[in-house]
Amino acid sequence: MATVLRWVLQDPSDANPATNNYTFAWNPNQMGSPFPTRVLSYEGTTAVDGQVLLWEGTRTPANWSFSGVIKNAAHYEALRAWTYDRQGRLFLFDHFGRRLVVVLKEFKPEPAAKARIGRYWHHTYSIDALVISISQPSLSDGGL
Amino acid sequence: MRGDLPASHEAIWRSGNYVGDDRRAMARVTVQHPQMRLQTYAMQSTFRKVPAATSDMNSFNPYPSGIDPAHGQPVTNTYADYLWTSPKPPLELPNVKNVSWTRTTDIDSAGCTIEFWNTSPLPLGQAPENKDLDRPGFYTAGRGQATFSSRWKHEANQWSNMLMPDNILRVYEGYGFDAGLPPEEDPHLALSGVWMIDEVKLSAAGVLVCTCRDMGRLLIDHMNFLPVVPDDFYPTTFQNWDQKVTVQSQRRISSTQRINVTPDSSGNEHWPEWAYSGAKVYGHTLQNAFDNNPGTYWLSVGNDTPAYRSSYEYLDFNANGATVSEVRFTTVGAGYNVYLSVMVGGSWLPGPVVNYHEDGRGHYHAEVTPYILSEGGLAGEGEHVLRFAPIAGVTRIRLWLNNLQDFGLGSRFHYRAGVREIGAWGPVDSVVVDSNEVALTPGPTGSNPGRCQDFTDIVKLFCGWAGLFWPSDAYQYHVGSTVKFPLRPLVPDSGVLGAPVQGRIWGDFQITGASPPAEIIASVFDKKTLADGINYIAEVVGFMFFIDSTGAVQWRMPNVWSLGNWIGGVAPRPGRTNKILVLDERQVITGLDASIQSRNVREGVFVANAVGKYAAIVGGFNPNDTGLRRMCGWTDENFKTIDEARVMADLIAVKQLFKYRQDRVVIPGFLGIEIDDQVRIFERVTSEGFIHYVQGVSSANDLVSGKWTMTLQTHWLGDDPNGAWVIDKQMLHANTIAYVDSLVAGSEWSRAGLGG
Numbered sequence: 001m002a003t004v005l006r007w008v009l010q011d012p013s014d015a016n017p018a019t020n021n022y023t024f025a026w027n028p029n030q031m032g033s034p035f036p037t038r039v040l041s042y043e044g045t046t047a048v049d050g051q052v053l054l055w056e057g058t059r060t061p062a063n064w065s066f067s068g069v070i071k072n073a074a075h076y077e078a079l080r081a082w083t084y085d086r087q088g089r090l091f092l093f094d095h096f097g098r099r100l101v102v103v104l105k106e107f108k109p110e111p112a113a114k115a116r117i118g119r120y121w122h123h124t125y126s127i128d129a130l131v132i133s134i135s136q137p138s139l140s141d142g143g144l
Numbered sequence: 145m146r147g148d149l150p151a152s153h154e155a156i157w158r159s160g161n162y163v164g165d166d167r168r169a170m171a172r173v174t175v176q177h178p179q180m181r182l183q184t185y186a187m188q189s190t191f192r193k194v195p196a197a198t199s200d201m202n203s204f205n206p207y208p209s210g211i212d213p214a215h216g217q218p219v220t221n222t223y224a225d226y227l228w229t230s231p232k233p234p235l236e237l238p239n240v241k242n243v244s245w246t247r248t249t250d251i252d253s254a255g256c257t258i259e260f261w262n263t264s265p266l267p268l269g270q271a272p273e274n275k276d277l278d279r280p281g282f283y284t285a286g287r288g289q290a291t292f293s294s295r296w297k298h299e300a301n302q303w304s305n306m307l308m309p310d311n312i313l314r315v316y317e318g319y320g321f322d323a324g325l326p327p328e329e330d331p332h333l334a335l336s337g338v339w340m341i342d343e344v345k346l347s348a349a350g351v352l353v354c355t356c357r358d359m360g361r362l363l364i365d366h367m368n369f370l371p372v373v374p375d376d377f378y379p380t381t382f383q384n385w386d387q388k389v390t391v392q393s394q395r396r397i398s399s400t401q402r403i404n405v406t407p408d409s410s411g412n413e414h415w416p417e418w419a420y421s422g423a424k425v426y427g428h429t430l431q432n433a434f435d436n437n438p439g440t441y442w443l444s445v446g447n448d449t450p451a452y453r454s455s456y457e458y459l460d461f462n463a464n465g466a467t468v469s470e471v472r473f474t475t476v477g478a479g480y481n482v483y484l485s486v487m488v489g490g491s492w493l494p495g496p497v498v499n500y501h502e503d504g505r506g507h508y509h510a511e512v513t514p515y516i517l518s519e520g521g522l523a524g525e526g527e528h529v530l531r532f533a534p535i536a537g538v539t540r541i542r543l544w545l546n547n548l549q550d551f552g553l554g555s556r557f558h559y560r561a562g563v564r565e566i567g568a569w570g571p572v573d574s575v576v577v578d579s580n581e582v583a584l585t586p587g588p589t590g591s592n593p594g595r596c597q598d599f600t601d602i603v604k605l606f607c608g609w610a611g612l613f614w615p616s617d618a619y620q621y622h623v624g625s626t627v628k629f630p631l632r633p634l635v636p637d638s639g640v641l642g643a644p645v646q647g648r649i650w651g652d653f654q655i656t657g658a659s660p661p662a663e664i665i666a667s668v669f670d671k672k673t674l675a676d677g678i679n680y681i682a683e684v685v686g687f688m689f690f691i692d693s694t695g696a697v698q699w700r701m702p703n704v705w706s707l708g709n710w711i712g713g714v715a716p717r718p719g720r721t722n723k724i725l726v727l728d729e730r731q732v733i734t735g736l737d738a739s740i741q742s743r744n745v746r747e748g749v750f751v752a753n754a755v756g757k758y759a760a761i762v763g764g765f766n767p768n769d770t771g772l773r774r775m776c777g778w779t780d781e782n783f784k785t786i787d788e789a790r791v792m793a794d795l796i797a798v799k800q801l802f803k804y805r806q807d808r809v810v811i812p813g814f815l816g817i818e819i820d821d822q823v824r825i826f827e828r829v830t831s832e833g834f835i836h837y838v839q840g841v842s843s844a845n846d847l848v849s850g851k852w853t854m855t856l857q858t859h860w861l862g863d864d865p866n867g868a869w870v871i872d873k874q875m876l877h878a879n880t881i882a883y884v885d886s887l888v889a890g891s892e893w894s895r896a897g898l899g900g
Contacts, residue, residue, distance in 0.1 A: 013271040040163065041849055046736060046827060047729040053160040053812055056168045057850030088272045089265075101268070103277065 005139070009082050010091040022082055025075040027095055028068035034100055034131045036062045064102070067126035069112065076109060076121050083107040089132060097138025102129045145721065146693070146816050148713035149318075149334050156319040157814045158731055162850065166320040169813060169852035171243040171336075171845045172327035173258060174234035174621075176312045177305070180611055181229050184222045187591035187642045191389075191584055192217040204577070209389035213582045219376045219591050221642055226362060226611030227312070227338070227650060227695060228618035228631075234314060235302060236327055239264070239283060240847055241351065243315055245337050247819050248840035248857065249688055249702070252675045253360030256339045258313060262352040273297045280350055283307055313339045313356055314695075317815060317845055317852070328621050328629060334713070334815050336843070338695030358691040362610040363675040372609050372674070377593045379666035380677075382602050384659035385595055388581040395576045400470055400569040407434045408460035408540060414507040415445050426553060430459060433473075433563045441476050441564040446557025450548045453499060454506035457545050457561040463538040463568050470569035471541060474526035476562025477549030482522065483515040484530050487540040498544050513542055521547070525564070534571045541568060590642035594663075599656040599685050601640050603699050606674040607649045608641060612697060614650035631714065651697025652712070656685045657883075661784060684782050686795050692818060703820045704802065704837055704861055712818055724835060727811060727856075729827045734853070735810035738830040742768070744803035749796045750777035751789040760790035762877070765801035776800075787879045794880040805860040807836055813843055813852035822861065834860040 007024040014020035039057035044050060070076045082090070083104040092100045109125040162168050192212040196205060206212075237260060245256035264282035266272055274296055281287055281298070285308045288300035320332035327333060339356035346352050357364075366372045368380055407430045428443035444457035471484055486493045495514040502509045522528050545561035552558055589601035596602055607613075616636060620629035637648040669677040678689050688702050692712050703710060708722045727733055745766050752759035764774075778796065783789045809825060817823060821838045840857035 012269040039848070039850060041851055043734050043851075045160075045730055046733050046829070050730040050733075051160045053732075053734065054163050055850040055852075056163040057846070057848050087275055087277050088270070089268055 005093070005095045005097060007095060008091075008093040010093070011082075011086050011088070012091060013088050014086075022078050024068075025071040025078075026069060028066040028127075030068065031066035031094075032064055034062055034064045034098075034134050036060060036131070061103075061130040061132050063128065064131045065126050065128045067124065070109060070121060070123040070125055073121040076123060076125075079109075079125060079127065080107050083127060092129075095139075099135040101132040101134075103132065104129045145709035145711055145723065145725070145821050146334065146713040146818065147711035147721075149815055150332055152320070152332070153318055153334070154814070154816060157812055157816075160731070160812070162319060162812070162852070164320075166332070168320065168850050169845055169847075170318060170321040170333065171240055171847060171852075172316045172321065172330065172333060173237045173240050173243065173260075174314045174316075174327060175237055175306045176230055176234035176314070176621075177232040178226050178310075178312050179230045179232070181225045181615070182222050183225065183613065183615060183645075183647070184220060185590075185642055185644050187219045187221060187588075187644060188216040189219045189592045190216050190587035191592070191595075193593075204392075204394055204575075206392045206394075207389070208392060211389045211584070213389050213391065213584050216587075219593060219642075220374060221376065221590050221645075222374045223608040223613035223641065223645065223647065224372075224611040225613045225615050225618075225647075227359070228615060233623055234312075234328075234621050235306065237283070237303075237307075242844070242846040242848065243317070244842070244844040245315070245339075246840065246842040247358075247690065249690060249819050250839065252364055252679070252689075253357040254337070254691060256313075256315070256337055256354075256356040256358070258315070258339075258354045258356070260307070260352040260354070262346065262350050281346075283352055284346055285344065307341070307344055307352060307354060309341050309343060311341050313337075313341060313354060315339065317813065317843075326621075326628075334693075335695075336693050336815055338691075338693075359612060359695045360675065360689075360691045362612060363606065363678060364673050366610045366674050367671055368606075368669040368674055368677055369671050374609070377605075380669045381594050381663050381666050382589075382596045382660055383594060383663040384661055385584050385586040385597065386659075386661060388583050390579055391582045392577050392579045395578060397574045397576055399572050399574065401572040403463055403466040403468060403568045403570045405434065405461045405463050405541070405568050407431055408462050410442065410444065410459040411457050411508055411511065412445050414511070428562075433459060433566045434461065436565065438474060438564045441562050443476070443551070444545070444548070444561040446551075446554055447548055447559040448505070448557060450550070450559045451546060452503065452505070453501040454503045455546060455548050455559060456498060456500045456506075456508065457548065458508070458511070458542050459563060459566070460540055460542045461566065461568070462540055465537050465539055466568070467534050467536040467570045468538040468541065468568045469532060469534040469571045471530045471543065471566065472527050472569060473543065473566035474564040475522065475528065475545075475549075476525065476564060477551070478522060478524045479547055479549065480522045480561065481520040481546040482518060482528070482530070483544035483546070484517040484532075485513040485515045485542040485544070486535055486538055487542075488535060488537045489539065492542075493535070500544075513544075515544065538568070588638065588642045589640050590645060596659055597640075598659050599681050599687075600653050600699060601659075602681055603678050603689065603697075604637070604640050604649045604653060606677055607651065607697055610674050612650050613647055615647040618647075649697060650695065651692075651699065652710070653697065654687070654700035656687065658685060660782070662782075684780070686792070688820065690819060693815065698820065700820075702837075703822060704798070707822065707835070709821050725817060725821070725823045727809060727823055727825045732811045732814075733809060733825070733827055734812070735808075736825070736827045736830060736832065737808045738805065738832060739807075740805050742766070742804065744800045746774045746776045746797075746800055747772060748775045749793045749800070750775065751783060751793040751796070752777065752779045753781055753783045753789070760786055760793045762790065762793040762797050764797050765804070767804065787877075790877045791880045791883050794876045798876075801862060802837065802859045805834070807832065807856070807858045807860075809856040809858060811854050811856065813845055813854050817841060817854070817856065823856070823858065825858070834862075836860050 007027050010021040036059045041055045043053045089101050092102045106128040109123040112122045112124050192215045194207040194212050239261040241259040243258050247254035262283050264279045266278045283303045285305050288298040315337045316327040316333040317336040318333035322330050340361050341354050341356050343355040410430050430442050432440035433442035447455040483498050492513045495516045497514050500512045517530050517532050548559035550558045551560045589596040618632050619627040620631050633648040636646050690698050692698050746764040750761040824835050825832045836858035842855040845852040
C-alpha cells in the first residue's frame with residue numbers, strides 16, 4: 001500500500017548518519033509556494049505610443065513557510081533545533097519527493113490548547129524558510 | 145561606435161524585452177593582478193647631440209648647433225606594458241551587485257564604481273564556522289593572511305590580494321549570458337571597460353565597493369620624470385625635423401710669408417778698398433739689397449771674367465732662426481748661376497760645395513760653403529725664387545752668384561754680381577672654417593630624443609612610457625600557460641617607436657599632419673603628469689584623447705566635422721561608417737532633458753600668437769542675433785601664420801555653436817554608443833530631431849533589479865542634420881575646411897588587422 005512520503009530534513013554538513021537527518025513525526029498540513037518570485041520591473045518610453053521596457057533581475061530565494069501540528073516534545077524540540085542549531089543550508093525532502101535547499105529562519109510554535117497531562121506539548125506551528133533551490137518531484141499524480 | 149558587439153545586442157536593446165536568461169541585462173567582472181613589463185630597446189638615432197666643450201672655449205667646434213647630423217648615437221628607450229602580459233590570469237568575480245561607469249570627453253580618466261557582495265555561499269556539505277551563515281568577508285583582500293586571522297579560522301583563498309588598489313577589473317556587459325563560458329568568451333557580452341582600482345571600501349555589512357578609473361590613470365599617476373621617461377629622453381623636448389643645423393669644417397691652407405731678415409755681410413768685405421771701389425764708388429751697399437727699393441742694389445766687386453773658378457760672389461743675410469722655404473731675389477742683369485747655402489745652429493747644411501778656387505786671384509777660399517740648391521742661367525732680372533723644403537732654425541743664408549755680368553764699370557774688372565732685392569720666405573699654415581646649413585635625417589621619434597615627425601608621435605611616446613605599450617606577444621587572458629585569444633599587432637609601429645620595437649601603442653591614433661616647428665621646451669612637460677603633456681598637445685592641435693571601453697587610447701579630431709562615426713572596439717575592420725544610431729522616443733528613450741543656452745555664444749572670436757603678431761578674427765555663431773558684441777579669443781606662441789590662427793578661430797567658433805543646445809538622454813544600456821559618437825534623437829515634446837554629439841555616457845547596471853540604463857550627455861551639431869557637414873561648411877575658411885578634410889582622410893587605426 002502506497003503511503004505519503006514523510007518530510008525529512010537533512011544536514012549535508014553533518015557526516016554522521018545517526019544525527020544528520022530528521023524525519024517529521026507528522027508532515028505539515030499547510031505550506032506556501034516554494035518557488036522564487038521573478039524580479040521584474042518596467043518603464044515606459046517617453047512617447048505616448050512608445051513601448052514598455054521590461055527588465056528582469058536576479059531571482060531571489062523564495063520566502064516560504066509551512067505549518068502543522070506538533071505531536072510531542074521530541075517533535076517540538078527537533079523543529080526548534082533544526083531551525084536554530086543548524087545554521088547552514090539544509091536539504092528538505094517533501095512529500096512530492098522534491099529536494100529543497102533551504103535555510104530555516106524562524107520556528108513559531110503556538111500552544112493549541114491549555115496544557116494538560118498527556119497533551120502538554122500539543123502545539124500548532126509554522127516555520128519560515130528561504131528556498132535556495134528546488135528539484136523536480138519524484139512522484140506523479142498518483143503519488144507513485 | 146563599437147564594431148565588435150554581439151550580433152543580438154542591438155536587436156535586444158531595441159526590443160525593450162530584457163527578460164529571460166538569454167535577454168536580461170548582465171555584467172560579469174574579472175580581476176587581475178597586473179605586472180608592469182618593461183621592454184627596453186637599444187636603438188640608434190639619426191643624429192648625435194654634441195655638447196659644447198667646456199674645458200677649452202677656444203677649441204674648434206664643428207657643431208655649433210650642438211648637433212652632428214651625419215652620425216647617430218646609441219639611444220635606449222623603454223616602453224611599459226601594464227595590460228597584456230601579466231603572469232597572473234584574470235579571475236571572474238561571482239559576486240557582482242551592480243556596475244556603474246561614466247566616460248566624458250572633458251576629463252582625463254573615466255570612472256567606474258562596482259559593488260560586490262562580500263560573502264560567498266558555503267558549499268553544501270561544509271560546516272559553518274563562527275555561527276556564520278555562509279562565508280562573510282570572503283573577497284576581502286587580506287582575508288586569512290594576518291596573524292590574527294586564526295581568530296575566525298579564516299584562510300587565504302584565490303581572492304587574497306585581488307580586490308586591491310591598482311589591480312585591474314574588466315567589465316563585460318550585454319544582454320543575456322552563458323554561465324558555462326568565461327566572460328571573455330561569452331557570446332552575449334562585450335568588454336565595456338578596463339579599470340584600475342583606485343579605492344576599495346569594505347563594510348561590515350558585507351558589501352565591497354571598488355572605485356576605479358580607466359587606463360588614463362597610468363598617464364595621470366606617472367610623471368614626466370625619471371624613471372618613467374628614459375634617461376636618453378629626459379628632459380623631454382620635441383621639435384620637428386625642419387631645422388637645419390650648422391656644421392663647420394676646418395681647412396688648413398699653407399702659404400709663404402716673408403721673414404724678417406737682416407743683412408749680414410758679403411764677399412766684398414774680403415777685398416781691399418781699391419778692389420772694392422767698384423761697388424762702393426758707385427754707392428752700392430749690402431743694405432741696398434734689403435731696402436725694398438728696386439731702384440737700388442748691392443753690387444759685388446769686379447772680376448776679369450764672368451766665369452772663372454774665382455768669379456763667384458756672395459752675400460749673406462741673417463734669418464734669425466726662422467723656418468725658411470724660399471729665397472726670392474731680383475738681379476741686375478740676367479744669366480747668373482746661383483747657389484744657396486743655409487746655416488742652421490752655426491753649421492752650414494751639407495751638400496755639394498761651390499766650385500770656387502782662388503786661382504791666385506780670389507779671396508774666398510775660407511768662405512766656400514756647401515749649398516743645398518743651385519740654379520743656372522737665370523733668365524731676366526727676376527723675381528727669381530729658390531724653393532726648397534722648409535728648414536727650421538735658419539740663422540744665416542748665403543747666396544752665391546756666378547756667371548757674372550758686365551757692368552762696364554771701371555777699366556778692367558767689369559764682371560760683377562748685382563742684387564736689387566733679396567729676402568727669405570717661410571711657410572705659414574692658416575685654418576679656414578667652412579660653415580654649412582645641413583638638414584637632419586628624419587627618424588623614428590622613439591629613437592631620436594627631442595625630435596618628432598607629428599604631434600601624434602608625442603602622444604604615442606607618452607602612452608608607451610606610461611604602460612600602454614601593446615607588445616607583439618599580447619593576449620587577452622590566459623589560463624595557466626594556455627594563452628586565450630592572442631590579440632597582437634600584425635605590424636609593429638617601428639616608424640614611430642623605433643626600428644627594433646616589437647609592438648605598438650594600444651589604441652587608434654589619428655595623424656595630425658602637423659609637427660612643432662619650434663622646440664616645445666622641457667618646462668612644458670617636466671615633472672608634470674604625462675596626461676598634462678598630452679592635454680597640451682591636444683589643445684595645440686584641437687584633438688581629443690580618451691580611453692575607450694577596451695582600455696585603448698583614442699586620439700583624434702573630435703567627430704564633429706562630417707556625418708558618421710568611427711568604428712571602435714576590437715573590430716576586425718575599424719575605420720569610419722556613415723551609420724548614425726537613431727534614438728527613437730517610441731523605442732528606447734525613457735527620459736530627455738534639453739537645454740538651450742547662450743553662455744558660450746560670442747559674436748566674435750580672435751586667435752593671436754603671444755606678441756599679437758598673427759591674429760585672425762571670425763564671426764561667432766549666434767542663432768539669435770540681438771546685437772550683442774561679445775568677444776573671446778586665444779593666444780598661443782605656436783601660431784605662426786594668419787591662416788593657422790584663422791583655422792583655430794573657426795574651430796573655437798564652431799565649438800561655441802555646439803554648446804548652444806545640449807541634451808541629456810536616458811536609454812536602456814547599449815554598448816554601441818561611445819563618447820565622440822554621433823546619434824540622432826527624435827523626441828516630440830522638445831522638438832528634438834537633430835544629430836547630436838555624445839560628450840558623455842553614464843551607465844548603471846544593477847544586477848539585483850536587472851535594470852541597465854545609460855544617460856547620454858550630448859550637444860547638437862547644428863541645425864542642418866541633412867547636410868554633408870552637420871554645420872554649414874561654407875561658413876568656414878577654405879584652410880579650415882582643407883585642414884579638417886585632411887585629418888579625416890589621414891587617419892590611422894593601429895588596431896587594424898589584429899593578429900591572433
